[in-house]
Amino acid sequence: MSDQPTGTNIEGDAPVVETVVETDEATVTDDAELERTLGLIGGLAIGIGTMIGAGIFVFPGLAGAEVGTAATVSFAVSGVVALLVALPTSELATAMPKSGGGYYFISRGLGTLAGTVVGLSLWLGLVFATAFYLVGLGFYALDALALVGVSVGASPGVIVSALAVLFGIGFTVLNVTGTENAAKLQNGIVALLLSMLVAFLAFGMFDVLGVIGTKPSGGTEADQWAALPILSTAALVFTSYLGFAQVATVAGEMKRPGRNLPVAMIGSVVIVTVMYVLTIFVATSVFDRNQLGQFGETAMVEIGRELLGVGGAFVIVGGGLLATMSSANASILSTSRAIYGVSKDALLPRWASRINLRYGTPHVALGMAGGPIIVLAATREVQLLAEVASFLHLIMYGLICVALVAIRRDEPEWYDPAFRVPGGPAIPVVGAVSSFGLIAFMDPRSIAVGAVVILATAGWYLYYARDVKLRGVL
Amino acid sequence: MTHVLVPVAILEGGTVSPGLMNLLGTVDVTVLGYHVLPEQTPPDQARLQYEDHATDALEDLTDEFRTAGGAADSRLVFTHDREQTVERVADEIGANALAISGPTGDVERVLVSLSGDVAVERILSFVAELVGDRDIGVTLFLVTEEEATTQRLESAAERLRRDGISVQTTVVASDSPFEALIDEVPGHDAVIMGEKAPSFRSLVFGEESDRVASASVGPVLVVRSAETLDT
Numbered sequence: 086m087s088d089q090p091t092g093t094n095i096e097g098d099a100p101v102v103e104t105v106v107e108t109d110e111a112t113v114t115d116d117a118e119l120e121r122t123l124g125l126i127g128g129l130a131i132g133i134g135t136m137i138g139a140g141i142f143v144f145p146g147l148a149g150a151e152v153g154t155a156a157t158v159s160f161a162v163s164g165v166v167a168l169l170v171a172l173p174t175s176e177l178a179t180a181m182p183k184s185g186g187g188y189y190f191i192s193r194g195l196g197t198l199a200g201t202v203v204g205l206s207l208w209l210g211l212v213f214a215t216a217f218y219l220v221g222l223g224f225y226a227l228d229a230l231a232l233v234g235v236s237v238g239a240s241p242g243v244i245v246s247a248l249a250v251l252f253g254i255g256f257t258v259l260n261v262t263g264t265e266n267a268a269k270l271q272n273g274i275v276a277l278l279l280s281m282l283v284a285f286l287a288f289g290m291f292d293v294l295g296v297i298g299t300k301p302s303g304g305t306e307a308d309q310w311a312a313l314p315i316l317s318t319a320a321l322v323f324t325s326y327l328g329f330a331q332v333a334t335v336a337g338e339m340k341r342p343g344r345n346l347p348v349a350m351i352g353s354v355v356i357v358t359v360m361y362v363l364t365i366f367v368a369t370s371v372f373d374r375n376q377l378g379q380f381g382e383t384a385m386v387e388i389g390r391e392l393l394g395v396g397g398a399f400v401i402v403g404g405g406l407l408a409t410m411s412s413a414n415a416s417i418l419s420t421s422r423a424i425y426g427v428s429k430d431a432l433l434p435r436w437a438s439r440i441n442l443r444y445g446t447p448h449v450a451l452g453m454a455g456g457p458i459i460v461l462a463a464t465r466e467v468q469l470l471a472e473v474a475s476f477l478h479l480i481m482y483g484l485i486c487v488a489l490v491a492i493r494r495d496e497p498e499w500y501d502p503a504f505r506v507p508g509g510p511a512i513p514v515v516g517a518v519s520s521f522g523l524i525a526f527m528d529p530r531s532i533a534v535g536a537v538v539i540l541a542t543a544g545w546y547l548y549y550a551r552d553v554k555l556r557g558v559l
Numbered sequence: 560m561t562h563v564l565v566p567v568a569i570l571e572g573g574t575v576s577p578g579l580m581n582l583l584g585t586v587d588v589t590v591l592g593y594h595v596l597p598e599q600t601p602p603d604q605a606r607l608q609y610e611d612h613a614t615d616a617l618e619d620l621t622d623e624f625r626t627a628g629g630a631a632d633s634r635l636v637f638t639h640d641r642e643q644t645v646e647r648v649a650d651e652i653g654a655n656a657l658a659i660s661g662p663t664g665d666v667e668r669v670l671v672s673l674s675g676d677v678a679v680e681r682i683l684s685f686v687a688e689l690v691g692d693r694d695i696g697v698t699l700f701l702v703t704e705e706e707a708t709t710q711r712l713e714s715a716a717e718r719l720r721r722d723g724i725s726v727q728t729t730v731v732a733s734d735s736p737f738e739a740l741i742d743e744v745p746g747h748d749a750v751i752m753g754e755k756a757p758s759f760r761s762l763v764f765g766e767e768s769d770r771v772a773s774a775s776v777g778p779v780l781v782v783r784s785a786e787t788l789d790t
Contacts, residue, residue: 120639122639122640335601429603
């Protein structure tokens, strides 16, 4: 292993790598310092804010329709897989607190081929995930219109696509031109959502357990307590957990990374797992499988209406709009950081990380995020988008675990993580097996699309960057 | 040696007026070139694109400080949060004061505000160090409604006169210390105040519209309090 990258890409550019000193408050390079400005709350807001939109507001209807109350187990299984990956990711992130997250660890631990595949599929995986959030947002916006009495006529599907595309364009333009600091807004939205959900869930739990109100109308006879459907539902809803690794994409901007990165990643997974399991329990107790299947993406609105009347429906629609917006926006930001990480290492053209002279924003990377997102959002293929996003992320998660084992085996001198996963290789090995294993339970169509994306990224490596060496480079 | 931190928005045409450079000729200066980025932009990414240009500008500015007389070095920081960066660097170098640039000519008289719960002794020794044996007049300024505190002002003036500085004092009764200070500015070329002074934050770290006020008062030197130096 060398400490310097070697080789250039097809355009003759070499990776930009230099020796830096990381402190709790800044990254110190030869001539400049990079301030770390994101605190623990900001990190948790990115993790929770990205995750909570999909898991609570889009999936209860879809997952409940598959297996009924057994979907609580599906969400718990997904949460455990996410936790098994969050632990190794935390260790690597504290050892390498840089922009790019999972891509960075894998390119350093496993080399340029794995790095390119993961870096580009992190970008594309985030694109699929964001498109999925936007479609969810479209469905909620449609329900919001219906609630205030606006009729959309005979083709609601087209309206959902149009709304998803419009929001996609809107977020991209806002991120390129907006220079207001939106971080505080994001923190506020997440805090508001969490308190709304806690209140709603507390009421829902009392109701379905028969403490107050009437017994719920949903039956239990249609529940599917079998391993295979539970696991395939877990594979579908895994998209609900994609946010925690996005915390690692901003690792370079996190204050006290040795403490805040693990707490933000593991904490956000634990918090949302509990929220999801409770939400699904309430949802599948209020309605049975068949009813949830009819309600689809916005089943939560009907659950709110059933529990609290029309006021409850309004609360859920408002929450759903906020949650899917915050998920989409946070993901667009992560996407642009993922592109930057790859471009800095000469695996994408250098111009991909150019900064706009007028707004000071990375307009090329944001465009490379927003463009494909808008196209995909127009397809309205909720399940496909969600599963391909999960597929691409799960490949990365599995490889993160492998990278941890590889780096630990011949531990380089610079490797000094503040957080170490206990129990030797057990957790990363189980994490890798379960990440790759979950893919097997996906819809074959999603697996096919995901595999094509992976092959395309490997092809890009062979064409563009096969001479670049990144392994072991700090 | 007294150490002053001078934050400058280095890529937004931020400069330091020659009058302020000369005024700081008796102390050690660290020029903090900063560039604030929108949150969409990782500081590292901005550095790749802007570093060379920023370094050039910062070196030129630091050289000008050296020419003006004092020892000067520089730091370059890319950040999302100006206030956090200024405070971190000020702590790291143990700065006694921050200098917020503003337009001014040759400094002949400075306005020293002792209003509010400020560390008078720290401010006075800073003023004594800064003025040195130069021919710069000092106006000690206090907004108060109590007779007893004017006593404080007189003993402060005595303290500076013993160092051979020409001092006059002004006491104003007002319920708006900030406006009273601004009203007193004409006839002075720079303002020196304590960190805990009323309205210090709005002058130094405030919103753009508040900092317009600092443009109308010229350079502002903020003497840091002992507590912030300790933490």
